[in-house]
Every structure is written in C-alpha cells, then in structure tokens.
Amino acid sequence: MKTISGLYTDHYQLSMAEGYFLAERKTDRVTFDYFFRRNPFGSGFTVFAGLQVLFDMIEEFRYDSDAIDFLHQRGFQDEFLDFLKNFNFQGSIYAPREGEVVFPTEPILSVEGNIIEAQLLETLLLNTLNYQSLIATKANRLRQSAGNRSVVEFGMRRAQGWAALHGSRAAVAGGADSTSNVQSAYTYGLDSSGTQAHSWVQSFGDELTAFRTFAEKRPKNCVLLVDTYHTLNSGVPNAITVAKEMQQRGEQLLGIRLDSGDLAYLSKKARTMLDEAGLHKVKIVASNQLDEYLIKSLIQQGAKIDIFGVGTNLITGRDDGALDGVYKLSAVNGKPTIKLSEDVAKLTLPGRKQVVRYYNGNDEFFADGVLLAEENSNGVKTIFHPEYPDKKSQVEGLKKEILTSKVFECGKALVEKKNIQEISEYRSHRVSHLADEYKRFEYPHIYKVGLSDNLTQLRQDLSSEIRGRQ
Ligand SMILES: Nc1ncnc2c1ncn2[C@@H]1O[C@H](COP(=O)(O)OP(=O)(O)OP(=O)(O)O)[C@@H](O)[C@H]1O
Ligand SMILES: O=P(O)(O)OC[C@H]1O[C@H](OP(=O)(O)OP(=O)(O)O)[C@H](O)[C@@H]1O
Numbered sequence: 385m386k387t388i389s390g391l392y393t394d395h396y397q398l399s400m401a402e403g404y405f406l407a408e409r410k411t412d413r414v415t416f417d418y419f420f421r422r423n424p425f426g427s428g429f430t431v432f433a434g435l436q437v438l439f440d441m442i443e444e445f446r447y448d449s450d451a452i453d454f455l456h457q458r459g460f461q462d463e464f465l466d467f468l469k470n471f472n473f474q475g476s477i478y479a480p481r482e483g484e485v486v487f488p489t490e491p492i493l494s495v496e497g498n499i500i501e502a503q504l505l506e507t508l509l510l511n512t513l514n515y516q517s518l519i520a521t522k523a524n525r526l527r528q529s530a531g532n533r534s535v536v537e538f539g540m541r542r543a544q545g546w547a548a549l550h551g552s553r554a555a556v557a558g559g560a561d562s563t564s565n566v567q568s569a570y571t572y573g574l575d576s577s578g579t580q581a582h583s584w585v586q587s588f589g590d591e592l593t594a595f596r597t598f599a600e601k602r603p604k605n606c607v608l609l610v611d612t613y614h615t616l617n618s619g620v621p622n623a624i625t626v627a628k629e630m631q632q633r634g635e636q637l638l639g640i641r642l643d644s645g646d647l648a649y650l651s652k653k654a655r656t657m658l659d660e661a662g663l664h665k666v667k668i669v670a671s672n673q674l675d676e677y678l679i680k681s682l683i684q685q686g687a688k689i690d691i692f693g694v695g696t697n698l699i700t701g702r703d704d705g706a707l708d709g710v711y712k713l714s715a716v717n718g719k720p721t722i723k724l725s726e727d728v729a730k731l732t733l734p735g736r737k738q739v740v741r742y743y744n745g746n747d748e749f750f751a752d753g754v755l756l757a758e759e760n761s762n763g764v765k766t767i768f769h770p771e772y773p774d775k776k777s778q779v780e781g782l783k784k785e786i787l788t789s790k791v792f793e794c795g796k797a798l799v800e801k802k803n804i805q806e807i808s809e810y811r812s813h814r815v816s817h818l819a820d821e822y823k824r825f826e827y828p829h830i831y832k833v834g835l836s837d838n839l840t841q842l843r844q845d846l847s848s849e850i851r852g853r854q
C-alpha cells in the first residue's frame with residue numbers, strides 16, 4: 385500500500401486550498417489554534433502526545449506525481465496542481481513539549497502560516513494529536529493505578545486497525561513500560577516484550593512438555609501461560625517444575641501469566657506456591673480485560689501481580705472513542721477572528737495567544753492563563769473564567785512559565801528530538817506537579833483555565849460587532 389502524506393487529509397481541505405489559490409489569497413497569513421473542550425475518561429487533565437510524529441509527517445507532507453494525477457482525475461485544476469507540486473509546509477508551530485499536562489479550552493498548539501498550508505494541515509494534525517493524546521491519557525491513568533508495578537500494552541489485535549502503530553507509541557509515552565506491538569517498537573524505538581499464547585500449550589497437548597520446550601528453546605525472558613487447563617492444579621505446578629529445571633541450568637524463569645479466573649485469588653495462591661518452592665524471583669503477569677479501575681481494585685484486594693498486560697481498554701481508549709480536539713481559525717492577516725455560537729463554551733478565542741502556567745506556593749500547578757500574544761505576562765494580575773467572567777483568580781506575583789514556544793519553523797522542527805523514554809519521563813515529572821485532587825478518577829477537582837482581561841474584552845467586542853452586523 386502506498387501512502388502519500390499530502391493526501392492524508394479530508395477532501396474539503398483540498399477544495400478550500402484550491403479555492404484560496406484561485407481567489408488569489410495564497411499569501412494571506414493566518415493563525416489556527418488546536419484545543420479540546422473536555423478531558424477524556426472523566427480525567428482532571430490530558431496528556432499531550434503525538435507531537436514528534438506530527439513533525440515527521442509535516443516534514444514529508446508533499447504531492448508527488450501519483451498524487452497530482454490522482455487529484456487531476458478528481459477534477460482539481462492544473463494551475464492549482466502546479467502549485468501543489470512544489471508544496472511544502474513553511475509555517476510556524478507553537479506548542480508545549482510532548483508529554484505536557486494540558487487542559488480544556490486552552491490553545492495547546494498554534495499554527496501560523498499562509499492560508500493554504502495552515503488549512504491543509506488540519507486533518508493530519510487532529511488525527512495525530514487527538515488519538516495519541518487520548519491513549520497517552522489512558523496510559524497515564526493505568527500508570528497511576530499500577531504504581532511501581534509494570535504495565536505492558538497488549539492491544540494491537542483489538543485496535544482500530546493501523547491506529548495501533550501510533551497507539552502503542554502513545555501508550556508508552558503515557559506511562560506503559562513496553563508493548564507487544566513489534567512494528568511500533570521498530571518504528572518508534574519502544575521496548576517490546578511478550579509471553580506466550582494458549583495455542584503454544586495446546587499445540588503440545590501436554591502442558592509440561594509445552595513449558596519445558598519453550599524454556600529450553602527460549603530461556604531468556606521466558607514467561608509461561610498457566611491457565612490453559614487448570615491454573616492451580618496443573619499450570620502453576622508445571623511452571624514450578626520447569627523453573628527448577630532452569631535453575632539447575634543456571635537460567636531463570638522470568639514469570640508466569642494468569643489470563644482468566646479471579647486474578648486476586650489466583651495470584652496470591654500462585655505467589656505462595658512459587659515462594660514455597662523458593663522461586664521468589666519468578667514474577668506474576670496478569671491479563672484479561674484489565675483497566676485502571678480493575679488494576680486499582682486488584683491491588684486493593686492484595687493481588688500479587690507484578691506486571692499488568694492491558695490490551696483492549698488501553699488501545700481503544702475505552703470508554704471514550706476520541707479526544708474532541710478541534711482546529712479553529714483565530715487570526716487572518718493580523719486581524720483577530722472568532723466563530724460565534726449560542727453556547728458560550730463554544731465561542732472561539734480570537735487573536736494570536738500565549739498560554740501561561742502559574743504555580744502555587746507548593747510548586748504545584750495552580751492555573752493556566754490564556755493571554756494575547758502581545759501581552760506582557762508580568763502585567764496580568766487576574767484571569768477570568770472563559771464562560772463566567774465574574775469568576776476570577778488572582779495570579780499576581782505567582783511563579784509562572786510560558787507553556788508554548790516556537791517548535792517548528794521553515795519546514796523543520798526547532799526542538800531536539802526526544803526518545804520515548806524522555807517523553808515519558810517528562811510526562812511523569814509534569815504530572816508530579818499536579819495536586820492529588822486533579823488526579824482523582826472520580827469527580828476530579830476542575831483545574832482553572834482563565835483568560836486575561838484583554839482577551840476577554842477582545843472576545844466580547846468581536847462577538848458584539850459581528851452580532852450587530854447580523
Ligand atoms: N479479583 C478480581 N476482582 C475484580 N475483577 C476481576 C478479578 N479477577 C478477575 N477479574 C476480571 O473479571 C473479568 C472476568 O473474568 P473471567 O475469568 O470470568 O474471564 P473470562 O473472560 O470469562 O475468562 P476466560 O478468558 O477463561 O473466558 C475480567 O475482566 C477479569 O479481569
Ligand atoms: O484482554 P485484553 O486487555 O484485551 O488483553 C489482551 C488479551 O489478548 C490475549 O487474548 P486473546 O486475544 O488470545 O483471547 P482471550 O481473551 O480469549 O484469551 C491475551 O491473552 C489477553 O487476554
């Protein structure tokens with residue numbers, strides 16, 4: 385299958401691009417903002433992920449002769465197609481680092497460029513950032529539940545097709561330790577790991593022979609699946625026999641895997657049996673429709689599980705099909721623009737903006753302020769609720785940082801590429817700056833995102849001006 389990055393878009397983006405070109409607007413300068421309106425999974429925050437993948441894809445965003453022929457057949461005009469032949473994105477992108485903790489309403493990322501290049505990027509950008517941020521947020525919840533135990537992503541077989549390639553990467557960025565997805569591990573430098581399936585045991589018929597053969601042929605990182613016939617009567621005893629044989633050869637059985645039944649009960653029993661056989665180092669892996677709530681419950685039940693394998697619920701972002709991130713036009717040729725809505729929550733934020741993060745006295749994140757780009761953040765004393773401006777927070781004198789900076793310019797990323805481990809560490813470090821109330825799974829405290837006075841005023845003025853014209 386040949387994919388052409390420039391065609392990785394919705395048809396209407398190309399229709400508009402052609403329209404802008406033919407209307408001689410190709411030099412118009414615009415700003416688009418990426419933001420979402422609701423944290424997924426009822427979370428108190430979202431983990432921003434996918435940025436480096438987006439950069440790689442933008443750097444390759446081109447139209448080769450096959451793409452041009454294809455668009456020609458679909459009725460796009462020669463003049464526009466000649467323009468596309470030389471297309472490459474030359475705009476700028478402002479964003480936080482991948483792995484940042486982000487919140488609804490704030491413009492997480494802004495694209496500045498000519499109207500055609502900024503428009504053509506929309507679908508690719510939303511497709512990449514929405515899905516990876518969704519999965520990274522889910523993985524972070526699993527990480528929170530699992531504490532210092534390991535989490536392995538097992539979901540490729542249940543993913544929405546090729547989404548698994550990005551999903552596994554986002555899972556590791558969000559806090560999983562490794563993945564079963566070999567393609568994603570290869571593409572993105574992730575740790576891959578795995579155990580064995582029931583088919584291995586079934587193919588031998590005799591469980592002991594199955595375990596023994598696996599251990600003899602693949603002694604390194606050997607994990608035996610113990611629930612094909614009877615976990616406590618045959619699986620664990622046979623694994624113990626093989627573990628002892630391995631010990632005699634100077635080898636170490638890494639673990640056993642439980643994949644059905646009461647995982648708390650079975651893991652405790654299995655741990656006792658392994659310990660009584662002196663096999664304290666053999667780890668217990670558990671899988672079977674796990675999620676962050678089940679992992680929390682298993683730990684509360686005293687389950688003796690060292691490694692959680694999580695598939696379906698992680699890679700599909702259950703129970704949220706998507707992060708609702710959108711890409712909205714906020715300025716044209718230096719002039720702020722707004723999209724009106726009867727629903728105040730859906731009014732867009734006009735103009736070029738910056739996001740400032742404020743800290744409280746305990747070095748925890750206190751609130752985020754959305755300011756106009758030209759504002760001096762030192763002059764901003766108060767931020768106002770985006771829907772109810774009567775609600776405000778004082779931010780004068782608080783420690784602060786500018787969250788977004790220029791990260792892409794003239795067709796190239798400006799920031800050094802981080803490996804997935806570094807992205808995950810950054811996420812972990814940033815999450816540690818959030819107070820526990822925001823990390824609660826049920827009804828977390830709502831983090832404050834406020835607008836500066838100037839931005840509130842600009843939004844109000846523009847809305848009134850446009851409504852006055854209707
Ligand atoms: N101690 C426990 N507390 C809460 N939930 C558990 C516990 N043990 C297992 N579960 C979960 O209960 C669900 C059903 O487990 P069960 O063993 O019935 O699975 P199953 O899919 O029917 O088994 P099989 O794979 O053999 O068909 C799974 O999601 C499993 O993770
Ligand atoms: O349950 P998940 O979180 O999605 O994790 C992945 C599942 O995939 C494998 O099972 P498989 O697909 O072979 O079938 P099974 O569930 O019937 O064991 C594995 O044994 C896990 O049970």
Ligand SMILES: O=C(O)c1cccnc1
Pocket residue numbers: 538539564577578579580581641671693695
């Ligand atoms: O390695 C495993 O045990 C594994 C991998 C994918 C799905 N289920 C289990």
